[in-house]
Amino acid sequence: MEKNWDVIIIGGGPAGLSAAIYCGRALRKTLVLEKKVFGGQIVNADIIENYPGFSEPIIPADLMDQMSRQAERYGVTLENDEVSALQREGDAWKVSVYQNTYQAKAIIYAAGSVSRFLGVKGEKELLGRGVSVCATCDAPFFLQKKVAVLGGGDTALSEALHLSKFASLVYLIHRRDKFRAEKILQDRVFKNDKIKVIWDAEILGFKGDQRLEGLELRNKKSNSVETVAFDGAFLAIGTTPSTELLKDLVELDENGYAVTDMSLSTAAKGVFVAGEVIKGNRRQVAISVGMGVQASLSCEDYLASLD
């Protein structure tokens, strides 16, 4: 495997792959490193209906497969490996992975985000035993069962709609008294007989021994606490940015998001950011794609200045 690259892109989701297409077309030797699966978190969704350019709903995994192949078409190398360290060494950036080290003139950091957890009792212990972060992955286990989806955004409502095809009843449990998801998703949820909504609810704990048996809920308005039986609970309460590798290099805000401007450059020379590592990103494939393109253009300006 080649050691020296012009650009190493960390993260193979919509932002990273879009950046890769542009870097490839700029004829830069480009490596994309992805620690899980190429395509990013969006492959967990069952369909995408709002990505411009497609009049019919599309399968996210297919869209992302096309993006990967488009990057490869322009000579980009895609490698399924996890970055363990990112350091400046002389004029280059040193990128450490499992049993290997690479060097690059520039870095596009698009490592995305990971599902947020509530941090309440029983959650970690029952993860994979009824508590899930991926409805499309785990829906088959809940055929004709009663499940809960926690959250009120696009992901939560999409997951509830998907689960309603499998489960007997789906409860959307939200901490506020209204959703922030797309109105069209809200409309579908309210019209779906199998989906019920529990508003103003705080999750106090996940109950169960070998598997999830129920959720302990507190009504934030009445303060009443009750335990409701559920076979499954799907977390869709947002994400936290994967920026641990940047923490000594780039300015991060109090929640760990990278601070940047329209150019998507950072205080670290030759390091650009894109996608869900940036504060204010609203978790849309189209936004991440645009950011990936912008970061690669800024990166190209930087590389050209070195040439």
Added chain:
Amino acid sequence: MAEITAANDLNFESFIKANRMIIVDFWAPTCMPCRLMEPGLEKIAASHEESVKVLKVNVNESPKTSSRFFVRSLPTLLFIKDGQVKTQIVGAVNPNQIEKTLNEVR
């Protein structure tokens, strides 16, 4: 090149008896990360052809095997040595992570 072998409720036990080290990939057709992780798993199957048997179990078709191991989240990789579950990985991972885990348990 060694392929991943499809196993089910009927033949699963025979694989356990016939192989010292097994990796079981629990998957379903609706699980996209499972599909995307498969090339990585094929790599592992090929590079450890002599010593490791890699199985895949479709949870929709083999509910008994999935519930026997309390699998309720996909993808799940189970590492079984001499008939005993050594460890499991829940969620999509890269082939190096699988390799690392394999080295720890074998």
